[in-house]
Amino acid sequence: MSYTRPKFRHPELIKNKLGYTVDYYEGALSTLCAGCGHDSISAGIIQACYELSIEPHRLAKLSGIGCSSKSPAYVLSNSHGFNSVHGRMPSVATGANLANKDLIYLGVSGDGDTASIGMGQFVHVIRRNLNMLYIVMNNGCYGLTKGQDSATADQGSKNKTGNINLFEAIDLASLSLELGATFVAQSFSGDKTQLVPLIKAGLKHPGFAFINVISPCVTFNNNVGSTKSYDFVREHIAATSTIDFVPEMTEITAKYDEGTTKKVKMHDGSFISLNKLSQDWDPLDRLSAVTAIHNARAKNEILTGLLYVNPDCNDLHQMLRTCDKPLNTLLKSDLCPGASMLNEINADLR
Amino acid sequence: MSLIENKVNDFVVRFANVNGTGSASANFLFTKAIFRMGIPVTPKNIFPSNIQGLPTWYEVRISEKGYLGRREGIDFVVSVNPQSMLNDVQSVKAGGYFLYDSSKKLHDQYIRQDINYIGIPLMLMCNEAYTDPRQRQLFKNIVYVGALAALFEIEFDVLEELLGEQFKGKEKLIPANVKALKLGADYIYANFKYPLDIRVERRNLIGNSIMIDGNSACGLGAVYAGATVAAWYPITPSTSVVEAYNAYAEEFRVNKITGKKNFAIIQAEDELSAIGMVIGASWNGARSFTASSGPGLSLMNELLGLAYFAEIPTVLIDVQRTGPSTGMPTRTQQSDILEAAYASHGDTKHVLLFPSNPKECFDLTVDAFDLAEYLQTPVIMLTDLDLGMNDHISEPFEWDDKREYNRGKILDAAALDNIVKFGRYLDVDNDGIAYRTYPGTHPTKGSFFTRGTSRDEYATYSEDSGAYKRNVDRLIKKWNTAKDIVPAPQVYQDKNKSEYGILFFGTSQCSAEEAIDLLNQKKIIVDAIRIKSFPFNKTVQDFIDSHEKVFVIEQNRDAQMKSLLLIELVANHQKLISVLNYDGMPITAENIFNQITNQILSLKSSPLKEEANGKKNKQNSITN
Numbered sequence: 001m002s003y004t005r006p007k008f009r010h011p012e013l014i015k016n017k018l019g020y021t022v023d024y025y026e027g028a029l030s031t032l033c034a035g036c037g038h039d040s041i042s043a044g045i046i047q048a049c050y051e052l053s054i055e056p057h058r059l060a061k062l063s064g065i066g067c068s069s070k071s072p073a074y075v076l077s078n079s080h081g082f083n084s085v086h087g088r089m090p091s092v093a094t095g096a097n098l099a100n101k102d103l104i105y106l107g108v109s110g111d112g113d114t115a116s117i118g119m120g121q122f123v124h125v126i127r128r129n130l131n132m133l134y135i136v137m138n139n140g141c142y143g144l145t146k147g148q149d150s151a152t153a154d155q156g157s158k159n160k161t162g163n164i165n166l167f168e169a170i171d172l173a174s175l176s177l178e179l180g181a182t183f184v185a186q187s188f189s190g191d192k193t194q195l196v197p198l199i200k201a202g203l204k205h206p207g208f209a210f211i212n213v214i215s216p217c218v219t220f221n222n223n224v225g226s227t228k229s230y231d232f233v234r235e236h237i238a239a240t241s242t243i244d245f246v247p248e249m250t251e252i253t254a255k256y257d258e259g260t261t262k263k264v265k266m267h268d269g270s271f272i273s274l275n276k277l278s279q280d281w282d283p284l285d286r287l288s289a290v291t292a293i294h295n296a297r298a299k300n301e302i303l304t305g306l307l308y309v310n311p312d313c314n315d316l317h318q319m320l321r322t323c324d325k326p327l328n329t330l331l332k333s334d335l336c337p338g339a340s341m342l343n344e345i346n347a348d349l350r
Numbered sequence: 351m352s353l354i355e356n357k358v359n360d361f362v363v364r365f366a367n368v369n370g371t372g373s374a375s376a377n378f379l380f381t382k383a384i385f386r387m388g389i390p391v392t393p394k395n396i397f398p399s400n401i402q403g404l405p406t407w408y409e410v411r412i413s414e415k416g417y418l419g420r421r422e423g424i425d426f427v428v429s430v431n432p433q434s435m436l437n438d439v440q441s442v443k444a445g446g447y448f449l450y451d452s453s454k455k456l457h458d459q460y461i462r463q464d465i466n467y468i469g470i471p472l473m474l475m476c477n478e479a480y481t482d483p484r485q486r487q488l489f490k491n492i493v494y495v496g497a498l499a500a501l502f503e504i505e506f507d508v509l510e511e512l513l514g515e516q517f518k519g520k521e522k523l524i525p526a527n528v529k530a531l532k533l534g535a536d537y538i539y540a541n542f543k544y545p546l547d548i549r550v551e552r553r554n555l556i557g558n559s560i561m562i563d564g565n566s567a568c569g570l571g572a573v574y575a576g577a578t579v580a581a582w583y584p585i586t587p588s589t590s591v592v593e594a595y596n597a598y599a600e601e602f603r604v605n606k607i608t609g610k611k612n613f614a615i616i617q618a619e620d621e622l623s624a625i626g627m628v629i630g631a632s633w634n635g636a637r638s639f640t641a642s643s644g645p646g647l648s649l650m651n652e653l654l655g656l657a658y659f660a661e662i663p664t665v666l667i668d669v670q671r672t673g674p675s676t677g678m679p680t681r682t683q684q685s686d687i688l689e690a691a692y693a694s695h696g697d698t699k700h701v702l703l704f705p706s707n708p709k710e711c712f713d714l715t716v717d718a719f720d721l722a723e724y725l726q727t728p729v730i731m732l733t734d735l736d737l738g739m740n741d742h743i744s745e746p747f748e749w750d751d752k753r754e755y756n757r758g759k760i761l762d763a764a765a766l767d768n769i770v771k772f773g774r775y776l777d778v779d780n781d782g783i784a785y786r787t788y789p790g791t792h793p794t795k796g797s798f799f800t801r802g803t804s805r806d807e808y809a810t811y812s813e814d815s816g817a818y819k820r821n822v823d824r825l826i827k828k829w830n831t832a833k834d835i836v837p838a839p840q841v842y843q844d845k846n847k848s849e850y851g852i853l854f855f856g857t858s859q860c861s862a863e864e865a866i867d868l869l870n871q872k873k874i875i876v877d878a879i880r881i882k883s884f885p886f887n888k889t890v891q892d893f894i895d896s897h898e899k900v901f902v903i904e905q906n907r908d909a910q911m912k913s914l915l916l917i918e919l920v921a922n923h924q925k926l927i928s929v930l931n932y933d934g935m936p937i938t939a940e941n942i943f944n945q946i947t948n949q950i951l952s953l954k955s956s957p958l959k960e961e962a963n964g965k966k967n968k969q970n971s972i973t974n
Contacts, residue, residue: 072799099633321611
């Protein structure tokens, strides 16, 4: 890790639609280990927000506890952040989102934070289709406590101390598909080309967007025998498609061969453009996505890309029929029935 | 003569029913009729943790003198539950009455020589009068209310009026109910001497009071307080808080044209999640709350610590029940005090509020939001099952339309533009309360990282001992600020009259006040104070300082309030004497009276006597 970040920026950095250069989206200096996959994902978040021309203060970043959950501090310093407690980010994000539907919510979690201590909240935030992007930085181990296996470590994989993991791994992508998540993607921290469009699409998805990002732990889980190491992942990765996220109605289909391109229209008029590498899979069909993941696992492959999306979903606010204005902007005049009504209530109780 | 007079408007009726048989509305009809006749009345549900089939009791105390606590000694039992009949027969006071379903002959084991039996063939009458099996079951309850009306001289017009209100919009149901009432009354007129020596007589003692349960009052208070996000997990006895909030919000907060709601309610997956949602919503500038009970409070500990340390307003209504663990889920206790006061690991303290009646449930719920937002900390309201789930006579609710919500110290975009550097945890006003910002306020100013980890004044992560200590010391400064802001206790006397004081809170109020009268009748004078909040303000310390002995009345085994007083105030351990009740039933005046008189007797016969007397003389000389 570095202790200082040079202030110098290339004078010709390109400005986005808001007039900001990419450095405007940076956060505090990372205190994670040098080479940590999480920092690459953070860089992807910065790039995605920059490319989407998001006002940083209109985004709220939330996390739980662990290496991954520290990372929101390293992006978007003009955003409010909330580093909550272990495994409880989904509930805090739910409350925050209920209070103000107008902000963008980015949740960052880890495999321990999500698949173990936070499993209860994770599955329920999916059920509620909370409008947020939920990224798991998945390294299969507990870094801050020095490398214990997590619940996503593959059965039979070997950690740094040589212990073989005895237990079946929890596959978060399959699980979220089963639970009805409306946007499920999987990626690798070392594949920025794939990751950035996925993050952009996830941020724009009008419901719960889940991205499981395999993010090797360089210190505790990058050894031979680990299925979450850089080498293993690079050798076993299989992509569903190449993806591009197009914020507006720009036609870019020409890039791809006829018949292999799938365009998914989002609510705000933007597109996800997928160049399908796998022909036996349809990103709008939950069943085919489930099958594709299972097939990949059987072949010892990690399937990446946008696995499933349902752009026409109702988020929690729509299900609850909350008012159009954010609840945190309502005034006493909107909320308090007043004294004369209370007198009527009293009369009914006599 | 005196016997009859004494028993007018002064007796206890206990209904022994089977859970899930529709007895609740009939029993409430009985209570409400007495209330409408201007007579003080207090009902208590004694019910099982069960949906259908187990015994449930409904105890109604009628008190001309306005004593609304529970009273021992049952004058009249309405027995419609064979399962509990043996115990129910035994529970009648000598000379009392036992009303039972005489459709079948009463077995010898139920016969006592010292009580009076009123047999009414409820089942046979209903089978004859109604054909629908459900009606036969339901109207048995109304038939016995009609019989009681005849026996106690409850005004029939009042009962009919109440039925009219109950079935407003379903008027078809009224005649069948009136018929059932008349069936019961006519049977009494034809077969028994009436009225009884215990009976009611119209009075004008209710004034403009209302009758409502505490949980509904809390739910209504949350609507008036402007709460927009409620997150909860079902748990007896708190469930009806959010249900009431929902019902009132559906009435007052739904746009009539669009159907859209100015509120959001989430039934969470557990209490951890419920309080997490409250914290998230409050952090983001909405007024938010949850309601729970002991087991939920245990689960919420972790996140309460986060809210305390990260300084996020959090409102939690804890309707206490009998612990520990699952305890007796449908019985009352005041046993979450220490758990709530110091919830979570590390050095934590939380603001507590102790309502005693429905009006205070309403008022303190509203106050809880103002306090939580002003102090940026959790506020836990400690009500209990007795207050929350039973109907109580209460002063009517009041609302001042000029009252504004106190949202606390919040910087908006304009305010941020006027400061050089925003420090989330800077003690600008020297009261321990720093300024906060809502997410999304300003493009470049006011953002910060909220965390449960240690941080400096500018919210930057820090493991520096100095920064840590400055922060936790500021939290204590804030705590001291709170002492002058939280609701002050009720002190019963302008000037002390006794060396003895009694201290109580919450639902012990009615019985404690009655006990004061009982003690006065025995020429024992006591001063009294009722605590409404924690941290304790100076009045509480003064009350303890200015009495030789203070009896601390509370409804738990371990004298938790006494412990809290000893921890937080300066007091001699022996000065505070516990008066405890922890069997799950609401405390009675008789119980308080007996414990206090026994303690005073033993004080006078023990070596403490000289000390007490000596100080008494000294005190007398001061007060004289």
